[in-house]
Amino acid sequence: PGAPPAQEAPVRLWSDYLNVRLHPKSLYVIPQYMHDGECGVLEAFGQGERLLQDPGCLEELEDRLHFYVEECDFLQVRPPCSLFSPETPSPSCRPTGVFAQGFQVLCDLHDGFSGVGAKATELLYDEYSSKGILTWGLTPLAS
Numbered sequence: 001p002g003a004p005p006a007q008e009a010p011v012r013l014w015s016d017y018l019n020v021r022l023h024p025k026s027l028y029v030i031p032q033y034m035h036d037g038e039c040g041v042l043e044a045f046g047q048g049e050r051l052l053q054d055p056g057c058l059e060e061l062e063d064r065l066h067f068y069v070e071e072c073d074f075l076q077v078r079p080p081c082s083l084f085s086p087e088t089p090s091p092s093c094r095p096t097g098v099f100a101q102g103f104q105v106l107c108d109l110h111d112g113f114s115g116v117g118a119k120a121t122e123l124l125y126d127e128y129s130s131k132g133i134l135t136w137g138l139t140p141l142a143s
Helices: 045-051 055-071 113-127
Strands: 102-108 132-138
Touching: 045 113, 055 113, 102 113, 113 132
Parallel strands: 102 132
Antiparallel strands: none
8 A cells, every 4th residue: 555666767878877966067968979869879089089170069168168167266286285394384285265186087988989088188288288187098898
C-alpha cells in the first residue's frame, strides 16, 4: 500500500549521472555536433580544431571564458607562502578573495574534443601567457 517504485530513465549520456546544477555559462552546445542527433559526429582532431576557427564559435568560447575570469578578484600566479618567513608573511599569501592561479584543461584525446581542447588551450595561452596551464588528456577505459 504505497506508491510503486519510481521508474528510472535509461542512462544515455554522462550528464545523466550529473546531480549538480551547472552555471548556464559553463555549458555550450555545439549545434553542428549533437549526441544521437541528425548532425554529424565529432570524431576527429581536425573537426574539433576547425570548429574553433569559426568566428561565431570562437567568440562564444571567449565570452564564456572572460565571464569566469572577470569573476576572479585578479588573475595571478602567487608564490607559495613557504618562500616567506613566518615572521613576515607576504600579503599575497593571505586569502582575501577568489584567485585564479592558472587554468586546468580536461579534454578527451580519442575524438574531436581533442582538437577543441588544443585550440582552447591556445586561446588561453594567447590571452594569459604568464599563467599556468595544466592540461589533462582523458581516454576511455580499455576493455
